[in-house]
Every structure is written in C-alpha cells, then in structure tokens.
Amino acid sequence: MTITLSIFIPFLAAIFIPFIYKRIQNRHIGWFVIIVPIALFIFLASFIPSIANGSTYMHTIRWIDSAGIHFATYLDGLSLIFALLITGVGSLVILYSIYYLSERESLGRFYVYLLLFMGAMLGVVLSDNLMMLYVFWELTSISSFLLIAFWYHRKKSRYGAQKSMLITVSGGIAMLAGFIMLQSLTGSFSVREIVATIGQYTDEPLFLWAMLLVLLGAFTKSAQFPFHIWLPDAMEAPTPVSAYLHSATMVKAGIYLVARFTPIFGGEAVWFYTVSGVGLFTLLVGSFNAVKQTDLKALLAYSTVSQLGLVMSLFGLGSVALQHGYSPDSVIYTQATFAALFHLINHSTFKGALFMVVGIVDHELGTRDIRRLGGLMAFMPITFTIALIGSFSMAGLPPFNGFLSKEMFFEALVNARNLEVFSTGTVGTLFLVVAWIASVFTFVYSMIIVFQTFFGEFHPERVEKPSSEASFGMLVAPSVLAIFVVGIFFFPNVVGNYLLRPAMTAIYPSFAGAEGLVPHIKAWHGFNPALWMTIGVIILGTILYKLIKYWRGVYTIAPLRWNLDTAFNAGLTWLEGGSHFITRMYMKGYLKDYLVYIFTFFIVAVGGSILWTGSYSFDFTDNSPIAINEFLIVLAMAGAALAMIFAKSRMTAIILNGVLGYSIALLFVVFRAPDLALTQTVVETVTTALFLLCFYFLPEWKKERSARKTKIMNGIIALSAGTIVTVLALAVQGNKMFESISVYFEDAYLLAGGKNIVNTILGDFRAFDTMLEVVVLFIAGIGVFTLIKLKTGKEDKDIEDQ
C-alpha cells in the first residue's frame, strides 16, 4: 500500500508547488521540493534488507476488471534498484538545481515538471500492470518534453523537445501494441502472470511481433541506434535535467523494460540478436561520434548513448541463459546480466557527476565549448577532481567503479565467444572486436573531457565570464556521486549482495538461489583476457588521443557525414507538407462544400446500406385514414415548400416558412398534440418576427449567381437526401422491431402525479433533459445578447488582430 502511495507523492507535491511558489519566489523553493525525493529514498531504502532476503511486495487496487486493468504495484530487486536511482539521483539533482538555476527562471514550473517526471518514472518501475506501465511511460516522455523545452523561447530547445517527443512517444505506441498482443496471447496484463504463463505461447506468431514492438519502445526510449538522434538534441534542457532524465533515469527506462521482459522473451534467438546487436552497434556509433563533439554536453550525450548500448548488449547476452534452463554453463550468461545491472548503477553515478561538472563549467565560464576551454584545473580544483574521477571511471580505469563493470563486460564477451549457443562462433568474435574498438573510443573521449578542459592553457578572453571555483552548494551533489564512484570500487560486494542479488532473482526467477548467480566482484583476478583487453584499450586509446589531430579527418569523409538527423528533418518536413497538401485539398473554407461532404456521406452510407441489406420493404396496412382537411393541409405545405425554392424575394420566403410552421401547428392539432400545437404557434410567431426584424438590417436577396451545373448538382443531392429519408422512415414504420416503451408513461398519474403525459415526461421522467434544454436556451440567449451588444470600437481592433 505504501509503495502505491509513493508513486503518488511526487504528483501530489507537484500540485502544491505553484502555491508555495507564490509565497517563496526565490531559489529556496527547492528546499521544499527536495524533501520529497529524500523522504522517498529513505522510505525505499528501508526495503533493502527484506528485499535482499528474497521477499517482494505486491499491492493491487482493483480497477477495471472486465479489461484486466488494475492499479498494481510490484516491488522486487529490479524495481528497487531503479526506484533508488530515481529518488537518490533526484535528490542530488534538486540540490544541485537550487544553486544552478538563476532566480529569474520560473522555478515553480521547473520543479513541477521535475516532480511530475519523478512520479511518472517511479510509476514505470513499480507497475506490474502493463497498461499502467504504459501510461506512466508516456508521462515520462511528456515531462521530458516539458523539461527540454523549459527555455521555450529558444528555437533549438523547442526543436529538441519536439524531436524527443516524436521519437519516444511513437516508440511508446508501438510498445502499447506489443502489450496488447501479449495480453491477447496470455489473457493478462500483469507482468508476473505473463512471466508465469508465457512458456506455452512462444510458438505463436504474435509472440514475435509482441517482442519486436516492445523492443521498439525500449530502443526509442533508451536512445538506441537508429533512434539515438533525439538524445543529443535533448541536451538543450537545463543541465540538471540532462543529468537526471537524459543520463541517469529516463533513458534507462528502456533498459528497465528489457530487463523486466527478459523472463518473458529471453532465450529466444531473435531477442538475443536484436538486443545485443543493436546495443553493441549503438555502443560503437555513440562512442565514435562522441570523440568528434566540441560541445561538452553533446559529448556526454553521445557517451550516454554508447553506454546505454553497452548495458543493452549485456542484457541481450544475459538472456541466452534462459534458453535451456539452469546449467553450470548458464553462469557465463547470467554474469553478463549481473555486469549490466552493475554498470547501470555505476553509469548513473559517474555520468551524473560528469554532467554536473559540465554544468558547473558552463555556469561559471559561460561556455562549454572544448575549443575555448583549457587550464581550468588551476582555479577549479574540486571540479577538476570530480571530473577526473568521473571520466576515468567511464574510461574503465581503476580505482573507480567503471573499471569493475567494464572488466565484467569484457569477460562476459570473452566467455560468450567460447560457447556455441545460437551458433555464435563468428558473431561472438565480431561482438568482442566491436566492443573493444568502442571501448578505445570511450577511453579517448574520456581523456578529452579531462585533458582538454582542465589541462593546457587558460585563455580568459575565450570565455564569457570571469572564472572561479563553483559555490559550495553546487559541488555537494557531484561530490557525493564521486564518492560513490570510488566507494563502489572498494566495496562492490555490498552493492552486489544487497541490490544486485534480488534483482538477478527478479530477472531469472527460475534460477533463484542458483550457485554463481551472484559472483563475488573482485578488482584483481589475475592476467586474464579481460585485463589484457583493458590494457590494450589504454595503450591504443592513449596513442589515438595523442594523434587525434592526424585522424580527425575521418569524420569529414562523406559516408560519415550522412546522418540520421538530416533524414529525420527531411521526413518531418515531407510529412508536414504532405498533410498540409491533403488538408488543403478538401478543407476549402466554403460552408457549401462541407455540407456537400456531409450530405454525400449520408446519401452514400445510409442509401448504400439500405440497398445493400435490401431493407426497403414497406407495410402500409397499419395506416390511419386521411381526412380531406388533413390532405389539404399537407398539400398546402408541399406547395409552400416548393415555392420557397423559387421565391424571388425574401419576404415571400419568410411568409412561406410561416405557412409551413402554422400548418405544422394545425397538423399537431390533428395528431392530438395540444401542447405541441400551442408551442409551435408561439414559436412560429416569434421566429417570423425575428426574421422580419433581421431583414430590416440585411440586404435584399440577390439572384443566386451559381452556375447552372452547381444548381443541378445541389438539386440532385437534395432530392437524394429527401428520398432516402422517406425510404428510411417508411422502412422503419413498416418493420417495428421493438415494443414501444410509451405505455410506461401512461401511468403518469401514479408515477409522477400529473395527468398531462407530455408534461410529466418533460417535468418529471426526463427532467434533467429539460433542465439542460433550458441551459441551451440560456446559452443561446447569452450569445444573442453579446452579439448584439458588441461595440463597434472593439470590432475594428478585432480586424486588426487578424
């Protein structure tokens, strides 16, 4: 129950922020906000011991039984890791924002969005019901959109926001389709139930589609190739947001999804090849592109892309373990998953710290362009230290946590190469080579961050602001993360036993408690291939870094300059142009055309279905007799109606309309409807008066200047519509399919205490309808009143506005 509540707390807090912001319009508003993630972090952290002992927490609020949609939360090892990251990094980011954001920014809005995101993200990782997961998933996309566009006056911010929204939301919709397929396969939206029953459905054709669609959602969210293009543009967001959403949490939602769905899809060859292949390729593309960036934030964005690829590929590799059930060999694959989870945590720590460092540099110097920076070490020692720790960890150097997980990554790939599941022989080697090359580039860009920013000569004239070390408050958050980077290196098994063990159980429910599922993490394990690979990375990386100016030219080789952004932009322009063109084709702005569409549709749809179903059988036997006076009334009406079309003056037309109205009143008398006759008489009188009043202001009719062809066309449409109405009505009268309910109202005196049945229906049985009818009258009255009262002076201004 309390876990369910913890999803809502950020949303509730977000509601109150605007009110608090009215009182406290300065940076201190952040102190109120920070309470939320800290409290949640402590609350969630209190679950660590029991979760580590193997318990899980499930809470369901039943909601829509018929559709199987419930508000179900589920806390296990895997969700706990993410929930702790969300609230932990969230606290630090808010702390950092308090000092980072200027008081002139609309802080209220910023924190509302941030809390909105936090709630949505907690919802994603704590949901058990797929529909709930989907809604929260899209909510993270929306809050990310709002945060990227926080400085909405900038064109680039808006562009980045739109791009990220389009890509992640379309991926989300694909994922929704996948979820629905899973539901139709297994009959349940609950992840746990699907995990339990999916085994019998793996041969269904839908299974593969569901898998691919879910992966599409994961890949778009986690910026995997070729969807990674939104992440660099998302860097237009304020730096705390980049640190939080676009490196530590939101982009990991896709990873979470893959991990969560490993028990469902794992063991399938397609799953393995797609996840690992895409992941490794993303790793390579990301790291390769990161090297050429000159903007520190863009560099970090590409590095995030590549690191996400790394984690993704490890999850793919780990899924192989599920193919044959547990055997001693499985450990080789489960280790990959273990490494993935471990690296996930590590990445959040070092990348979060690095983003904050870049934010500090930007904040203090007014630029984050590598070409303009240099020599910052002299006056920013603490920032430099944090940057050094973060970068070296990212490069995979000891004594930082990145070294441990990078070693495990290599080890997993080396081991996987030796095994012949899915005949990975040559592919395995290819994977290994790709991973190694990507790591070399990772090393190079990590060095760029440290050496080109903090070493070399400082040129004060190249930066915007006079420089000094950042304020204490801004350094706290990255320092905490840096301490974790070092701390995890020295005590990795604390993380391993308390956080990773239960998460491993969540991913491999069938292997629970198996030996070797949670390896003992060691910094030193002899000169094994993994270590040699690391040494190779360092040597080649250093050489490449030193010689970078000689090979930078490769980035300008044509094929590398073709990029997906151009394709995306061209596609977007083309789509906009196309839809504009199509809309222009039929949205012409003439009332007549729209009415023609409506009537033509009516004629085709209704007339067509009458013909199609052959339901034009009539039955005239039940007709009442026609008296001569009635016949005359009808004849008069028909004449008046026809004459209306040919009326030369508007006066004739309105008189003819009056004839129609009063004749109907007469007909109502004939049909034994005294109330209607009275009302109709009154209304017709007032309507005619109104028409006449209006004619006083309106010009006399001019002859219709329409072409003859148009008139004939209109005539045909009108005639067809009239015929179809008649045919339809006759068909309905001839085939009464239901008993009339009118008899019920004949007990009016008993039920409603009135003798006039029509009145009791209006005033009692359907009183609400009558009330709403009065509301409609009232609204129309207001409309009439305002339209008449509107002053001319205002009008002129209106025209100017347009």
Add this chain to the structure above:
Amino acid sequence: METLITVLVGLLVTVAVYLLLSRNLIRVILGTAVLSHAAHLLLMTMGNGLKKGSAPLLGENANSYVDALPQALILTAIVISFAVTAFLLVLAYRTYKKTGTDDLHALRGFNDE
C-alpha cells in the same frame, strides 16, 4: 396518413437541403428552419401510429391515448430549434454588419489570407 406525412417529410428535407446548399446566408438559415420542421414531423410518424387514441391527457379517461413520447421529444426540439434559429439570425446580422456581405462565397475571401 403516416405514408403521406412521411412523403411530406421527404419533400421538406429536399427543400431544406437545397436551401442549405445555397450561397445566401438567409437561405441557409431558412434551410435549417425547414429541416427542423421536417424532423418534427418525422418524429411524430415514428410513434405508435397517428391519430390512434385521444390526446395524452389522462383527464380524458379515454380507452387509448396517442403516443406521448414523440410529443415530448418534439416539444424539446421545437424550443431548441427556435434557439438555434435566433442565434443564427443574430450571427448573420453581425456578419453582415462587419463584412458588408451575406454571400458565403464572398465571406470565404474575407480576412483570411
């Protein structure tokens, strides 16, 4: 009787649609008025037959009454259609005052591009 009225309804609909498709604003409004007349009559014919029984007033102590339900519906519809007609008329009046035309084709070019 029912068939006769239904044919009349068809005729009214034809006239109404023809008026609606014309270019003059007043003709369009007249078209809506005629269309609502047609709808009222159509509702009437949909009941339990016309003229079968006395007026739906229980005080009459008749053996049978005509169908009261369509009557109630029509009563509502009359009032609503009156409101709509009134609103449209005032709208036409305003449009003419502001633009100097009641021709819908001419309005298309006004203040748009």
